Each structure stands twice: as C-alpha cells, then as structure tokens.
Amino acid sequence: RDIRCLVTDISYLDPQEGIRFRGKTIPETFAALPKADGSKYPTVESFWYFLLTGDVPTQAQVDEVVAEWKTRQEVPQYVFDAIRALPRESHPMVMLSVGILALQKDSKFAGFYNSGKFNKMTAWESVYEDASDIVARIPIIAAFIYNLKFRGDKQIAIDPKLDMGANFVHMIGQSEEYKDVARMYFILHSDHESGNVSAHTTHLVHSALSDPYYAYSAGLNGLAGPLHGLANQEVLDWTMKFQEKYCKGVEPTKELVTKALWDTLNAGQVIPGYGHAVLRKTDPRYMSQREFCQNTP
Numbered sequence: 001r002d003i004r005c006l007v008t009d010i011s012y013l014d015p016q017e018g019i020r021f022r023g024k025t026i027p028e029t030f031a032a033l034p035k036a037d038g039s040k041y042p043t044v045e046s047f048w049y050f051l052l053t054g055d056v057p058t059q060a061q062v063d064e065v066v067a068e069w070k071t072r073q074e075v076p077q078y079v080f081d082a083i084r085a086l087p088r089e090s091h092p093m094v095m096l097s098v099g100i101l102a103l104q105k106d107s108k109f110a111g112f113y114n115s116g117k118f119n120k121m122t123a124w125e126s127v128y129e130d131a132s133d134i135v136a137r138i139p140i141i142a143a144f145i146y147n148l149k150f151r152g153d154k155q156i157a158i159d160p161k162l163d164m165g166a167n168f169v170h171m172i173g174q175s176e177e178y179k180d181v182a183r184m185y186f187i188l189h190s191d192h193e194s195g196n197v198s199a200h201t202t203h204l205v206h207s208a209l210s211d212p213y214y215a216y217s218a219g220l221n222g223l224a225g226p227l228h229g230l231a232n233q234e235v236l237d238w239t240m241k242f243q244e245k246y247c248k249g250v251e252p253t254k255e256l257v258t259k260a261l262w263d264t265l266n267a268g269q270v271i272p273g274y275g276h277a278v279l280r281k282t283d284p285r286y287m288s289q290r291e292f293c294q295n296t297p
Contacts, residue, residue: 006203010051011191018284019192021047022054026188026284034059036163041183043163045069047190048135066163072136073158079103080144092145093224097217099141100134104213108133113209130212139164143171177296184292188285197222198229226272234272238264 012020021029033042033050034057045065049057057065082102083095104110109126112118140158147155156171165183169175191199202219206212223229246256264271 006195006200008191009054013192013279015279016281018279018281021191022050026288029187030184030288032056034062036166036179036183039180039183041180042187044165044183044186044190045163047187051191068132069136069164070160072133073140075137075140075144076103076106079141083141083145084148088149091224092149093220093230095145095148096138096142097220097224099145100138100213100217100220103134103137104211106133107211107213109211110213113211127206127212134212134216136164139168140171143168146172180296181292184288188288196228197225226270231272238272 010022012023014020017025019026024032029047029050030042033046035041036043043062043066046057046062049055049061049065079099079102083099086095086098108129109123112123112126144155147153151173154173156173159167159170162170163183165186166179168186169179169182198219201222202212202215205218206215210218226234242252242260246252246260261271
C-alpha cells in the first residue's frame with residue numbers, strides 16, 4: 001500500500017473521491033459521454049474510445065466502435081465446445097479463463113512474433129488487435145457460460161442491432177431495464193489503476209511477450225481470488241448466511257450486526273467487503289449502483 005509500482009494515464013484512484021477515468025469522476029464520465037439510444041447511460045463502446053484516447057467521442061466515433069466490435073465478436077465453435085467439455089460444476093471463472101485461452105490460436109501478436117518480422121516498435125499494433133478482439137468476444141463467452149450454468153444451457157443468439165451492454169443482457173434473457181445495469185456495471189469495473197492483482201498480473205505475464213490471451217487469462221485467474229474479484233460473490237454469500245443465521249424474518253439490529261461481525265472475526269475468518277482498499281470514503285462505484293436502484297421503478 002502507498003507504493004506506486006505501475007504508472008497509468010487511464011485511471012487514478014483518489015483515497016477521498018474514488019476512481020477518476022482520464023481525469024473525470026464517475027458522475028462526470030457518465031455526464032460527458034454520448035448516451036445509448038433511449039438511455040440515460042453511455043455505451044461501453046463510447047467509454048472504450050474515451051479510455052484509449054482521453055477524448056470524449058462524438059456519436060459518429062462511437063458508432064464506428066460499435067460497428068467494429070460487431071466484426072470482431074464472432075466466437076469459434078471450438079471455444080464453446082472446450083467450455084462445455086468442463087465439468088458442469090466448474091466455477092464460471094474457470095470456464096471464462098478456459099474460453100479466453102481457447103481463443104489464443106487467433107492471437108495476432110503471437111502470429112506477428114512467429115512471423116520472423118517481429119519489431120518491438122510496432123508490436124503494440126498487434127496487441128491492440130488482440131485486445132480489441134478479446135473485449136468484443138468476452139460478453140459472448142460470458143453469456144454462454146451464464147446460460148450453460150444457470151439457464152439449463154438455453155442459449156440466445158447475438159442481436160446485431162444492439163450495443164455491447166444491451167446485447168449481453170439480451171443473450172442472458174434479462175429485462176429491458178437491465179440493459180442500463182450492464183452498461184453501467186461494465187464501465188464502473190473497466191479499470192481501477194494498474195496496481196490491482198488482475199492488472200498487475202496481465203502486465204507481468206505480457207512482459208515475457210506472452211500474447212494478450214495468455215496475459216488476460218492469467219489476470220482472470222487472479223481476479224478469481226477472494227481478496228480481489230471474488231469478493232463480490234463473498235459479500236453476497238456472507239450476507240445471505242447472515243440473514244439465515246441471525247435474522248430469520250426479523251429486522252437486523254445494531255446488536256445483531258455487531259455480533260455477526262465479531263463471530264466472523266473470532267472464527268478467524270475475513271469479513272468480505274466491496275471497494276478499493278485505499279479508499280477512505282464510500283466507494284463511488286457503489287453509490288452509482290445504489291442511485292440506479294433508487295431511481296429505477
């Protein structure tokens with residue numbers, strides 16, 4: 001903590017005000033970016049442009065990204081076959097990591113390196129191509145895994161008219177209102193400095209010139225840890241067990257919550273939490289989600 005080991009222009013985490021994307025707070029980011037059609041929230045594609053360039057895109061520039069991702073989002077059947085071959089009780093993160101690795105044979109960076117014409121000055125171009133392919137394909141693979149695990153393998157085809165966030169919601173069979181949830185959630189969790197486990201891991205693995213598929217899969221494996229991305233799942237699990245053990249139909253009191261916390265700590269266990277470790281105020285990502293819930297009928 002408090003030791004800067006990586007430098008990034010993309011985002012900065014202020015202990016008092018939380019994450020800033022390209023210098024903008026979360027409310028400023030949502031206000032500045034072009035909105036999805038009929039929505040109060042921007043598309044993931046507009047945010048991608050903003051993260052890469054630092055500039056707020058025009059609607060025409062957003063449309064270009066949307067169209068480009070449509071050409072990149074097709075996932076080969078062998079990727080789905082590899083995931084389906086895993087034990088059905090495998091954790092979704094295992095399935096996602098395997099799915100990304102299964103795509104590796106398409107790596108343009110690996111192809112460039114193996115071509116005999118590799119040049120470190122231009123290698124970023126093939127890294128960008130791989131990264132764009134990965135980002136465009138992740139929602140397709142994730143939706144497949146969700147449906148495989150939780151919807152009896154009932155798969156829904158891509159809707160070519162929809163942006164990334166809306167298309168993900170369409171593919172997992174959720175409501176129209178949930179499209180804004182996906183757009184918001186993907187943006188909020190897109191980047192939070194470069195020192196977290198996932199970002200640090202991807203930097204480290206790629207520093208050996210492993211291609212982005214290897215690096216991103218490794219980052220996912222770090223994300224699966226309970227002190228990182230799995231904390232979201234751990235919080236829900238702890239809360240549900242708390243309700244089952246202490247509430248049983250009654251409103252939780254301060255005394256009940258205090259007892260539950262001490263029972264957890266005295267058992268040598270960790271109380272899972274949501275947010276950045278360096279924050280000294282409520283995580284503004286949480287506040288954005290809370291405000292969404294309060295303002296949605």
